[in-house]
Amino acid sequence: MHALLSLDPAPPVGLASPREHIRQVALQMFVELGFHAVSLRQLAGAVGMQAGSLYNHIESKDALLFELIEAYESDLCQALPSGSAVERDPLKALNTFIRTHVTFTDAQRQRWLLARLEYRCLAPAHQAPILALRDQVAARLAYILKAGIEQHRFARVSVSAMVPCMLAMLNEISSWHSPGSTLSLGASIGLHTQMIHAVLQPQSTPPEQPMSPNLEQAASTGPR
Incomplete structure (x- = not known):
């Protein structure tokens, strides 16, 4: 650092x-x-x-740390897709979730680092609401996957296993990607989108729209 x-x-x-x-x-x-x-x-x-x-x-140094981490986790959760947008098009919602999660954590790198590195310093009473916010992020992703499965857009994967794997992958992008990297952030988002699509690709019926967009197209609204 x-x-x-x-x-x-x-x-x-x-x-x-x-x-x-x-x-x-x-x-x-x-x-x-x-x-x-x-x-x-x-x-x-x-x-x-x-x-x-x-x-x-x-109020105190401990309360200040909690406020900083809580604000980050809440802002991230609110930025992610939910509700009717998911039901209308789960695939689009999935792509938006991936792009938004990665671009948000990249743009808020210091806040992301604080939430990841200093969470352990929070008192148990402060850790609980942070975990609840992280559970909300996981619930939004689970909702997208379940909607896609119900609409036969995604393969019938184990949602409970897929969600933590996806979130671990998306969180780690910000740990290694930095300005000047060989792979642009947009291309990195596209690559990870392709990998996730490959797992969710239905085996029997072709999807209504491509599941493997061009690397840059998958992140067309993300930073370069």
Whole structure:
């Protein structure tokens, strides 16, 4: 990971409120240094406050970590397709889920890293709602797969086995892909879409639309 450029007091970004500025700086410091390695005194110095003044804007360091992770997990869940869009076209919803999940985690790389690396630092009472949000993401994917199976668009796979495998695959793209990679993000999305399609391809009846789009076409609305 890149080292912090500076831990000296920095001005708020744009018109960010003091609370939002604290959240932005804490996100960077927690990812770069690790949650337990960052003291409230260090955080206060980085945002140009006295340590005691932080409590005017945050409840505690633990609560701040929970807020940051919860906001990320909630934003990701809300970005994913659900409801009538899935029932109208499960294949399109599947492609959208793949593209949205990967582009969101790539664009929110620091937030994704914090959620993955520092989740273990949360108290059990804070871990439970995070797991509930992750279960909602899994439920949205399961709903897409079940709709596709019921409409005979997908093969009759084990949804309970397929969902965690797919989510593990999609989450790991952000762990190795970086700007300047030989494979563009759009091409990577297309490649993973093809692999998932290959598993879901019905064996008896051809699908109503191609299950293996061109690598770039599968991510036509994603970044290059």
